[in-house]
Amino acid sequence: MEASFYPSITPVSVANIPSKEKLLETMVPLIEESESWPLGTKYEEKQWHLATQTFWKSRTARDGAAWHGRVSEHSKESIGGFEPFWNGLGVNHSPNEKEYVIQIYRRKSCFFTEASHRWSPELDGVKLLKTINDDQEIWALHYALRPPASNRLFTVLFTIHLTTDESTGLRTGYVLSIPVDVASDHSLASQEYQATRGYYSAISRVRELPDGGVNWRCVIVYLGVLCK
Numbered sequence: 001m002e003a004s005f006y007p008s009i010t011p012v013s014v015a016n017i018p019s020k021e022k023l024l025e026t027m028v029p030l031i032e033e034s035e036s037w038p039l040g041t042k043y044e045e046k047q048w049h050l051a052t053q054t055f056w057k058s059r060t061a062r063d064g065a066a067w068h069g070r071v072s073e074h075s076k077e078s079i080g081g082f083e084p085f086w087n088g089l090g091v092n093h094s095p096n097e098k099e100y101v102i103q104i105y106r107r108k109s110c111f112f113t114e115a116s117h118r119w120s121p122e123l124d125g126v127k128l129l130k131t132i133n134d135d136q137e138i139w140a141l142h143y144a145l146r147p148p149a150s151n152r153l154f155t156v157l158f159t160i161h162l163t164t165d166e167s168t169g170l171r172t173g174y175v176l177s178i179p180v181d182v183a184s185d186h187s188l189a190s191q192e193y194q195a196t197r198g199y200y201s202a203i204s205r206v207r208e209l210p211d212g213g214v215n216w217r218c219v220i221v222y223l224g225v226l227c228k
Contacts, residue, residue, distance in 0.1 A: 007201035011179035069219035076212030153195040
C-alpha cells in the first residue's frame with residue numbers, strides 16, 4: 001500500500017516518490033480549497049493588462065509554513081489561447097520557467113506574493129536530474145537572490161496532468177510540485193547546484209475559459225525562497 005502523503009516543505013525521498021494518482025488525490029482538493037482562503041493584495045500590471053489577486057492560508061503544524069497564492073485571468077489575445085499557455089507552463093515547465101522568468105514566471109508565478117514582490121528572485125539555472133515517466137520529472141532549480149540573501153537550490157518533482165470536460169470540451173491542466181531529497185542517489189546528488197537548500201510545494205491549475213482565455217491559480221508553501 002502506498003504511504004500517506006501531504007504537500008509541505010518536508011522533502012520526500014527519491015526512493016519513495018508518490019504516484020501521480022496519489023499527488024492528484026491530495027493536491028487538487030487543496031487548490032480547490034484555496035478559493036475560500038483570505039484575500040491579500042491585488043496587483044494591477046498595466047503593461048500586461050493584468051490583475052493578480054493574492055491570497056493566503058495560515059501556517060499549521062502539518063504544512064510547516066504558511067501557504068500563499070495568486071490567481072489571474074489571461075485573455076486569448078494576450079497568450080494565444082490555452083494550448084500555447086499550457087505548453088509553456090505544463091509540457092516544458094522548468095525550461096520555460098527559466099526562459100520566461102521576466103515576462104511570465106517571476107511576476108505571475110506562485111512566487112508572486114507580498115514578499116516576492118519586494119525581493120524578485122531570479123531563476124538562473126535549471127537541470128533535469130531524472131525522468132520518472134511521461135508525466136513526472138525531477139529538476140534542480142537555482143535561484144539568485146539579492147544580497148544579503150543567499151542563492152537557493154530547490155530539487156523538485158514536477159507532475160503534470162491534463163483533463164478535458166466531456167460536456168464542454170474545456171481543458172484543465174495541473175502542475176504539481178513537491179520537494180525531493182536525492183541524497184541517497186549519488187548520481188543525482190552530484191548534479192545539484194551548490195547553494196543554500198530550500199524547499200517548496202506548489203500547485204498550479206490552468207483552466208480554459210469559454211472565450212478562449214485562461215484562469216491561472218497557483219498556491220505555494222515554501223522555506224528558504226525569499227528569506228535572508
